[in-house]
Amino acid sequence: MPLSRLHQQLEELRPALLRFAFLQLRQEAAAEDAVQEALLAVLEKPHSYAGQSSLRTYVTGILKFKIIDHLRASQKENRLETNEDADDSDLIDQLFLANGHTVSPPQAWARPDSELEQKDFFRVLETCLEKLPEKTARVFMMREWLELDTEEICKELGLTASNLWVVLYRARLRLRECLDLNWYAS
Numbered sequence: 001m002p003l004s005r006l007h008q009q010l011e012e013l014r015p016a017l018l019r020f021a022f023l024q025l026r027q028e029a030a031a032e033d034a035v036q037e038a039l040l041a042v043l044e045k046p047h048s049y050a051g052q053s054s055l056r057t058y059v060t061g062i063l064k065f066k067i068i069d070h071l072r073a074s075q076k077e078n079r080l081e082t083n084e085d086a087d088d089s090d091l092i093d094q095l096f097l098a099n100g101h102t103v104s105p106p107q108a109w110a111r112p113d114s115e116l117e118q119k120d121f122f123r124v125l126e127t128c129l130e131k132l133p134e135k136t137a138r139v140f141m142m143r144e145w146l147e148l149d150t151e152e153i154c155k156e157l158g159l160t161a162s163n164l165w166v167v168l169y170r171a172r173l174r175l176r177e178c179l180d181l182n183w184y185a186s
Contacts, residue, residue, distance in 0.1 A: 006046055009055050010039050016056070017063055019126060024067050024141045026134050034070050038063040064146050071142070071156060095173060106176060121183060128178035132171060139164065140171040 014035065021031035041062050042049065049058050095103055129137050139157065142148045143164075148156075154164055 003046060006043070006049075006055075010042060010059065013056055013059055014039070017059065020060065020145075021063060021067060023126060023129050024138065024146070025070060026138065030070055030074075034063060034066040037066045041066075068146055068148070095177070106180065124179065124183045125175075128175050128182065131178060132174055136167055136171045136174070139167045140175070143168060 017035045017038065018031055021034045022028065025031045025034065038059055042059055049055065097103060129141070132140065135157075139153060139159075142153050142156070143150075150161055150164060153159070154161055157164075159167070
């Protein structure tokens with residue numbers, strides 16, 4: 001691929017990469033730094049991209065590692081507060097009956113594989129993630145998008161495993177509710 005074409009494609013990917021990085025890092029400057037480092041890594045070794053996946057997938061993979069590096073470095077500097085979402089019991093009480101069953105079953109998701117590929121779905125998902133509390137969104141993205149294991153997330157954020165699972169459970173509940181309202185109900 002000619003270098004000028006690579007530059008153009010990377011510039012087109014930049015806004016999506018920034019959104020992805022910001023969702024995880026929640027700081028504009030940190031997101032910008034991570035994206036710049038990922039783009040620089042691609043430009044320094046353009047021959048490393050063999051075309052076995054899309055350029056977006058390739059650059060996003062590099063960006064994931066840059067985000068993980070940033071999270072590790074920032075964890076050495078300051079610890080996150082672990083007392084968040086104290087009022088989530090209200091949300092849980094509204095979604096479940098006394099016998100433990102849901103008040104209303106989740107709406108049927110037709111053809112999830114094809115719907116996941118739709119750009120609008122990811123736009124709505126990003127909006128839903130932005131509505132989550134900062135720590136909850138960070139934990140969810142570390143687990144589901146950055147694919148870190150439980151032990152590493154707990155170590156990075158100073159959480160116990162049970163606290164981590166509670167935060168993930170709450171994140172999934174809120175994301176489900178947001179997607180039901182903003183995607184599947186429309």
